[in-house]
Amino acid sequence: MQFGYSEVCLEHDPGPRHPETPDRLRAIRERLKRKHGVEYVDAGPADLETIAAVHDREYVESVEEFCADGGGDWDPDTSAVEATWDAIQHSTGLACWAVDAALEGASGRQTPFSLGRPPGHHAVYDDAMGFCFANNAAIAAQHALDSDDFDVERVAIVDWDVHHGNGTQDIFYDRDDVVFVSLHEQGLYPGTGDVDETGEGAGTGATMNFPLPAGTGDAAYLAAVDGPITTVLEDADIDLLLVSAGFDAHRHDPISRIRLSTEAYALLTDRLRAVADECNAGLAFVLEGGYSLDVLADSVAMVHETFDGREPIEPNGDFSDDAAAVIEDVADAHGL
Template sequence: MQFGYSEVCLAHDPGPRHPETPDRLRAIRERLKRKHGVEYVDADPCDVERITAVHGSAYVESLEEFCADGGGNWDPDTTAVEETWDAVRHSAGLACWAVEAALEGNDGRKTPFSLGRPPGHHAVADDAMGFCFVNNAAVAAQHALDSEAYGVDRVAIVDWDVHHGNGIQDIFYDRDDVFFASLHEQGLYPGTGAVDETGTGDGEGATMNVPMPAGTDDLEYLAAVEGPIAAGIESFDPDLLLVSAGFDAHRHDPISRIRLSTEAYALMTDRLRGLADETDAALAFVLEGGYGLDVLADSVALVHETFDGREPIEPGGELADQAEEALEAVLDAHELNLSLEF
C-alpha cells in the first residue's frame, strides 16, 4: 500500500496519560518496517477552505485561535497544544491525498491509506469532541465531490471504528450524495448510532448504523459487512469508497468490549475491496482510532498484507443470538430482505 504520513502529525501531543498519543503512528511505522512493498507519501496541509466546506467558519477560526494561544482542554477528552492546528491541517491533507490518489487510479498494491492524526470521525460540523478536531474523512469526501477533475457524484464511507462515527453522520445526515455506514459497539461513546438513525430529508436511508453488542467477534462483524453494509453500498453505487479505519474493536484494545481478532481487519478489508471492485469505486483508507499500540500496528500491517497478496483466514462458527438480532434490526430499518446464513 501507499501510506500517507507526515512528521507534523507527531507534534500534536495531548499528554502522557492521553490514549491518542503520537506513539500510535510510531508503532505503526515500526511494524511496517518488517513488510515489503510499503511506500510513504507526504501531502500538503489542507486548505482552510476545504475544512470549512464541512465545518462552520466560526468554529474553525476558534480552533485556530485556541491552538495559537497554547491550547488546553477543549473538553475533558479533547486536548490541544499549540502545534495541534498544524497537525490537524496535515491530517486532513493526508486524507485528501488518499482520495485523490485513489481517484487517480491507485489500487491494488498502491491502494492509499492515510496515517494522519489527530483522528476525525467524532468532530461535528461546529465542534470538536472525542479526540477529534477536524473530520478528516468528511473533508476528504467533500473534496472528492467538489473536485471537477474526478467527476465524483456519490461517496460511500464505511466506519469500522468501535465508536460511532457521529461527526460524519452529523455532517452528511440530510444529504443523498454520501452513504455512511457505521459499524460500532452498542452503547459506547458517544452514545449515538442507533439503527433508526437512517438520515433525514434528502438523506433518508443514506445513513446505516450497525450497533453490535459487547462480545461480538469476527464472524459477526463479517456478517455485518457482507450483509446490510454490502447491500447498502451496492444499492448506492458509489464512485468512491472511503474506509474510516479505526482499530479499537480489537479484543486487546483497552477501550472497547468488542472481541475482534487481528484477522478480522484482513477479512473486512478483503470484503470492502471486493465491493469497491463490484461497484467500480475507487478505494481509500483513513486512520481513526486504535489505542493498544501493538494490536493497532499489527492490524494496520495486516490490512497492508491483504493488498500484498495474503489471503485472509475465514472464521468458523455460528452467529450469536444477540448479534443476529442486532443485524436483523438493521435489515428491518432499511427494508432489506437478506439472509444472515453463515
C-alpha cells in the same frame, strides 16, 4: 500500500496520559518496517477553506485561534497544543491525498491509507469531541465531491472504529450524496448510532448503523458486511469507498469490549475491496482510533498484507442471537 504520513502529525501531543498519543504513528511505522512494498507519501496541508467545506467556518477559525494561543483542554477528552493546528491541517491534507490517489486509479498494492492524527470521526459540524477537531474522512469525501478533476457524484464512508462515527453522521445526515455506515459497540461513547438513525430529508436511508453488543466477534461483522452493507453500497452507485479505519474493536484494545481478531481486519479489508471493485469505485483508508500500540500496528500491517497478496482466513463459529438481531433490525430499517 501507499501510506500518507507526515512528521507534523507527531507534534500534536494531548499529554502523557492521553490514549491518543503520537506513539500510535511511531508504532505503526516501526511495524511496517518489516513489510515489503510499503511506500510513504507526505502530502501538503489542507487549507482552511477545505476544512470549512464540512465544518462551520467560525468553529474552524476558533480552533486555529485556540491552538495559536497555546491550546489546552477543549473538553475533558480533547486537548491541543500550539502545534495541533498544523497537525490538523496535515491530517486532513493526507486524507484528501488518499481520495485523490484512489480516484486517480491507485489500487492493489498502491491502495492509499492516510496515517494522519488527530483522528476525526467524532468532530461534528461545529464542535470538537472525542479526541477529534476536524473530521478527516468527511473533509476528504467533500473534497472528492467538489473536485473538478474527478466526476464523483456519490461517496460511501464505512466506519469500522469501535465508537460510532457521530461526527460523520452529523455532517451528512440530511444528504444523499454520502452513504454512511458505522459498525460500533452498543452503548459505548458517544452513545449515538442507533439502528433507527437512518438519515433525514434527502438523506433518508443513507445512514446505516450497526450498534453491536459487547462480545461481538469476527463472524457477526462479516455477516453485516456480506449482507446489508454490501447490498446498500452496491445499490448506491458509489464512485468512492472511504474506510474510517479505527482498530479499537480489537479484542485486546483497552477501551472496548468488541472481540475482533487481527485476522478480522484482513477479512473486512478483503470484503470492502471486493465491493469497491464491483462498484468500480476508488478505495481509500483513513486512520481513526486504536489504543493498544502493538494491536494497532499489527492490524494496520494486516490491512497492508491483504493488499500485498495474503489470503484472509475465514472465521469458524456462529455469533450471538443479540448480534444477529441487530443485523436483522438494520436490514428491516432499510427495507432489505
